[in-house]
Amino acid sequence: MRKRSIPLAIAISFGLLTLLGLTFSLPELSNLLLGWAGFLVAVALILGILNLFVVHLGRLRHGNLYSGVLVLSMLAVFALAFTDSNGITTNGVETVFSWVQAPMEAALASLLAFFLVAAGFQLLRRDRSWSAALFLGTAVFILLSQALLALPLPGQQSTQILSQFRTLINNVIVTAGMRGILIGVALGTITLSLRLLVGMERPYSDE
């Protein structure tokens, strides 16, 4: 019983205190609690990363070479951080970031273009419903209109019509769609938060 009631009391009391601090603009209270939460999230992240390290160390023992690359790269960055803090090297960690991490992340992000085009074709092949047609039709129209508006079209009227239609889609339909999604997400968040704050949902317990 106590095992279940103490976490519930902690969630409700600290949740209500934070709500009090944020609603009535009490920065001392809200900053203190948010600082604690930030610290705890940081510890949880480090525990997760350590778990990743231990799991891949285990896989390396079974001969997985990719896990070896992961473990070695982690150790290399930790070693550089250690030498940086002792003044043996300067900006070692930052150099690894700009030489290795940043170009790879940029390459992965740019690879998204190919995946998106492939996904569009897959959708066209598998799902031939009106909603898929509307989705792809809008995407193609927006892409084409972007290209066509940048080019000089014969006659100003056609450019104007194209531009007006594009504005109508963006300013009315897409705005309404985004607003609907955002309001829907906000209503869902409010409902779930209230359920958590009154203890109706307890994701932290085993129940």
Add this chain to the structure above:
Amino acid sequence: MNELLGLVIGFILTLLIYSYLLGDNPLYRLAIHLLVGISAAYATVIILREVIGPVFVQIRDNPGDPATLLWLIPILFALLLILNRLPSLAWLGQHSTAFLVGVGAAVALTGAIVGTLWPQVLATRTSQPVTGLVTAVLTIAVLFTFQFTGKRDETGQWKRPLWQQSLTQIGHAVLMITFGALFAGVLTTSLTLLTQQINFFLNQFLQILS
């Protein structure tokens, strides 16, 4: 010399990533494992330097300060979180998770009301009444699309009332158009990134060659 070395390493790693276009292969997997390892370790270093380190420095420098003593509460929660790894004491970790859930729920609640719901409701007021009205009606139609509750008919099938069915169809169409426009936006952004990446390496190598 250092710049050239960094450029060559970046170029080779970029090629390893792009090799995925030929299908899943060992070079791509190697690059991904390298990226995950370095990103995780980099995140750890930054967290230790910027979040955890300063707290321990404060405790070391002002051990008797009341503000410092207050930090013992999150440190206790952190210790309980570490105990989560031990099966017999894992239940103690629930206290730390409960703290995070409570604070997170309060932040999410305030953020959803002040940061999303209220600004979105206010934004429906526009200078053009007709456009504003159409946008508001379409927004309501989209919201009806997310409604999944209702009554069952005689056959036990769940059905929306007729007036809701047409509104939901309109909402569904609006959502599809929105997703199409978002898809086009993301595609344009990633194409821009792709051309920038190619341009960057071309320019750098041309500069070095000249």
